Amino acid sequence: MKIQLYLFLFFISFKSFSQIENSKKSQDSIKKEELNEIVITASRRSESWMRSPISIEQLKSAEAKIMGSPSIYEALENVKGVQIITPSLGFKVINTRGFANSTNVRFAQLVDGIDNQAPHLGAPIANALGANDLDIDKIEIIPGTAAALYGMNAINGLANIQTKNPFEYQGISIQQLTGVNHIGNVDRFSPKVYSQFNLRLAKAFSEKLAFKVNASTTGGKDWVADDRTDLAPNANASTNLFGIDNPAYDEVNGYGNESANRKTLNLNGKNYVVARTGYRETDISDYDIKNYKADFGLYFRPKKDHELSLTYKTALINTIYQRSNRFSLNDYTLNQFAVDYHTPIYQVKAYATTENTGNSYNLRSLAENMDRAYKSDDKWFADYSTAYKNAVTNGATVAEAHKIARTQSDQGRFEPGTEAYENKKNELIDINNWDIGAALRVKSTLVHAEGLLNWDKAFIPFFEKINAKLLSGFDYRNYIIVPDGNYFINPKNDGGNLTYQKTGGFTQLTKDLFESKLRLGATLRIDKADYFDAKLTPQFTAVYSPKQSLNFRASYQNGYRFPSIFEGFSNVNSGGVKRVGGLRIMSDGIFENSYTKTSIDKFQSQVNNDVNTLGLTQAAAIVKNQNTLQKNPYTYLKPEFVNSFEIGVRGIALNNALYIDADFYYNAYKNFIAQVEASIPNTTDPNLIPTSLYSRTTQSRYRLWTNSKSKIFNYGGSLGLKYRIDETFTALTNLTYTKLDRTDDKDGLEDGFNTPEFNVNGTLLVNNIWRNLGASATARYQNNFDYVSFLVSGTVPAYWSMDAQINYAFKKGISAKLGGTNILNKPYTSILGGPSIGGLYYLSLVWETNKI
Structure with missing residues (x-):
């Protein structure tokens, strides 16, 4: 099956090379489209996508809408290097380059440069506080560490969802997507209705004042987890x-x-x-899903190239969420207030996100x-x-x-x-x-402020003379948690709010050489978080462009991830096991006096085996096996660290009909933040410790956040091809290879790699095949992989699936899309402990007008 799928995707991508002659119009189209495309996420300033100094992927709204996925966010699964895991139909998690989990604190997610994480988790609740489909312009993804520029713990990657500005995109847009899942007895449910409703309204009253409103609802019956x-x-x-x-x-x-x-x-x-x-x-x-979100924004342009925006976002979430355990999120709310003022020279931004877990x-x-x-x-x-x-x-x-x-x-x-x-x-x-x-009762707030200064825009003659650009930035962040007595306490001030602050800044210099064919860049960042010393994060990049349509890139950078507030300060009682944050202020004395659960489990198993098979008394078996018990070798939390090396190439070939993007990277990690289970015997008598640790009732059990002693190395690469056959047909193929190279001093404590070694997807897009009729089909495959978590560890089976859709644009701004995901309805799981995912079939109707 694997070989057949590879050949199928290869056939989709390359069959037309020898059969269809490219039209001149198509050649000019792809050249203009790719060479002139602008991205901002990779360098925090506008630049050509082709000359980006690091790998950056993007998914434009227009392209995503003609894929089989019901939403643009879900269409990210078709992007090169991106892995999406599905703990719930209403909850999808983005990851790149390994070490995935359902609470992905190593991958940041922004909307217009604003972090949309749930504060106490340090990670986003999927796209719950993100933009709806009608308001998304495009999504840019950095598949690799982005810590030097963003400092948001984004050591595995970062996604930036960019929305439509109401000055440029005015009017009313309404979308109703109605679908059905649970077809064919894939689980205990009969077929159920799935529904998404999106609304966008935007109006510019003048050249200086505009507003927009977005609203979304999602409802349905979730996929079932029944392993x-x-x-x-x-x-x-x-x-x-x-x-x-x-x-x-x-x-x-x-x-x-x-x-x-x-x-x-x-x-x-x-x-x-x-x-x-x-x-x-x-x-x-x-398994009921009832999710709602809305946002409102006012936009002012006091003078040319100056813009002030005031935005408010809110979300109400009712879905299943997976972490170390599975949770039912009920009436879970997020609210965000933001102000942003930017000019060509500088930008200042501040926002606050509040979280209330409601009745979860x-x-x-x-x-x-x-x-x-x-x-x-x-x-x-x-x-x-x-x-x-x-x-x-x-x-x-x-x-x-x-x-x-x-x-x-x-x-x-x-x-x-x-x-x-x-x-x-x-x-x-x-x-x-x-x-x-x-x-689950948590109330928390994240407060963030940042600023950017483009020195080369402020002092144009000087920087034009030296053919260089200079950008500086700063940021401040504070997490504020209301102690609930179970999940969080304040170890310093009983009754007061718990705070956790970080401050950072960076400077980035780029210079063009050899008639701008070579661009060199250097960035230096410094971050200081509570309870930790300041950390330096450098980045060095080079882009060589022998011609406009061919660009080679190389980079070295490192990144730090400071512990999330949950990893540092948690204080959870759960079934007789206390989960404790890894900062000394939370777990002082526990590390030094405890024994590892793995050694205790082994000790207990050996005692039982000797009693059952050798006929020893329990006391004799305890004495015989007591040397199996091991003291806890771990200690208090330190930040994670990664060194990352990357090379890549972007180019256009075959008479400008084929776009190629390839990259290769090698990462070295240390101080992985993970959990260890350990127990303290309820005795200080050394002779009684083994007996105390044999019984669950005579020991105090803990789950502690700490750092793995392992040094971990992984590497991989990806290849993306986009071939414009003619005005009607376009073929896309993405291949990604991700490999855990080795683990030195392996202690088994590091987070699981949790990533398929190989995945591939291929899409055939058809535009205006007849009048305004279009269609697409996507095939996707990933191999089996080991999955490690505290909920369950084992092997996620390989799977392949297909998405497809047909669309038609009517007159008067109405369009229809009939499609499905996993249309063959072959259930698969993306993570262990998660649900079995079947087919989803839908009809989407969109009405748009530029009048209001």
């Missing part, structure tokens, strides 16, 4: 209990039966690991505490032991006795769909303590 793979398949291997007979059975998308909910029971002389029953996600989540809750904590609400752990395990022994006495086999014991112990539990269950659920999701409830 029943056992995460503890060998917990009872020494007693030959596997699969459905395993009393420690822990489904990927079953919650309340994780390690924190298990206990070792000695039953009739054998040790068995037994888990509480828990609940499946499909039983405790309704943790699905795992809900399941755990729903079990405990009808019967405590101690009572349940005691009942289980009694019922097991009685069953064996009455002649049941070991496997049968465990099933009988579970059935009897579960009597009285709350059953999903009953009134008693709903009442208890509503009670638990309002309790802000994950040891006894499930509520």
Whole structure:
């Protein structure tokens, strides 16, 4: 299948080379389109895309609209080097160049240069606070570290969504997209309606005053996460209990039966690991998606090339969100206020983003505490032991006795769909303590200010004389968290707000040499964050252009990522395990006095094995295996760091009909921020420590944010081809290769690479094939890859899918698009623990007028 798909995509891209003669009009079109295209994200100033000093991808609105994806944001999956993972139909995450996860704190996402992250996460809630399709002009993506210019922890990449200015794009636009998913028994739902509504209204009252309003709604039934793979398949291997007979059975998308909910029971002389029953996600989540967002902006142009904008954005989110656990986001709100004043010489910008998690809750904590609400752990395990022994006495086999014991112990539990269950659920999701409830209650604010100064615009004669440009910038950021007593506390001032500040600045110099065929650039950035020393971030670039249509580029840069506020300051009680931020102010003393969970798990398994197979007493087995226990070797948080080397080429060939963009990079990382689980024994007597660590009830368990000791290297490259066959046909092909090279001093703590080694997509675009009729088809493939997270680790299977659409432009500004994603309806998963994604089929109608 893999070879067939490669040949198919190769055929799409190159078949026409020998069959169709390019028209002169098409040649001129692609040359003008690519050579004159302007980008701003790569260097924070307007420049030719072809001569960008680093890799930068872009997706223009006009091109995305004629792809099979229902939205421009989702069409980014077709862009070279971009990986999109889908924790939810209403939540998609962008990543580039490896180390992806569902909360991608290493990739920044901006709208018109304004960060749209959720403050306490340090990452965006997908496109929840972003622009709607009708207002997006284009999206620019830097696939690689952008820390030197932006300082936003963007060590893996950055996306900048650029919207339409109301002075240039006036009128009313309305879009209604209606679709259907869950077709063909791909999960427990019958077909469900999916709906998106977008509105844009923009008006310039004069040359000096304009406004715009945008609004969006999205509703539907989410994809279902129902992976029943056992995460503890060998917990009872020494007693030959596997699969459905395993009393420690822990489904990927079953919650309340994780390690924190298990206990070792000695039953009739054998040790068995037994888990509480828990609940499946499909039983405790309704999967409804109801997302809303809107924005309003006023724009003033007091004089030529000067513009002041005042904008307000708001979003209300109801969807599934995935991190270390799966969450139901209910009435989750984000609000953002921004002011921006820019001229050719300088720009100043300030914004504030507020976050309120509303009535959101943790699905795992809900399941755990729903079990405990009808019967405590101690009572349940005691009942289980009694019922097991009685069953064996009455002649049941070991496997049968465990099933009988579970059935009897579960009597009285709350059953999903009953009134008693709903009442208890509503009670638990309002309790802000994950040891006894499930509520996610966070209120936070991000305040940001920045400025840019174009020295070469302020002192034109001097910089024209030396043929150089100089840009300087500064930024200030402060995170403000309202302590809730569960998720966050203020370690300095009990009752006061928690703050976390960062300040930075940069200077960038570029100079043209050899009749402007060679452009050299150097950037130096310095950042200082609370609790950390100042860090320097350099960037050096070179672009050589022997002719306008051929450009070679090379760059070296490094980048730092300071811990997010959650990584630094979290204070979460969850099922008897306390998740603690890695700053010394939060976890002082824990690192030095704890033992790693991996060694404790191994120790407990060896003890159980010796009891069950060698007939040792538990005390003797503990003494025999106590040297397995290892002290925690990790310590307090430091910033992550990456060195990045990159080369690339952009050019136009074949009589200006073929656009080529290729890049290769090599990255070296250290101090990866990750989590380690460790426990402190509830004793100071060295002789009693092993016994204390054997039992879950005699140790204090922690999950700590720290740095991996590994040095990590990865490399890769990508190739993008765009071939304009004629005025009607255009073929696009993107191939991306991403490889984890090696890990020195491997400790297994670093974040998973979580990225397919190889993916490819090919698209055939057809414009005006008959009158105003157009169409497109996209095929996409990615190979299987290892996925590592605290929720689940394993292998994400390879998959390939197809998107397609046909569109027609009617008169009077009306256009229609009939399309689908994964049109063959072959379910796949993009991440473990996430949903199974089937086909989505839709009809989109858009009405636009430039009058208002």
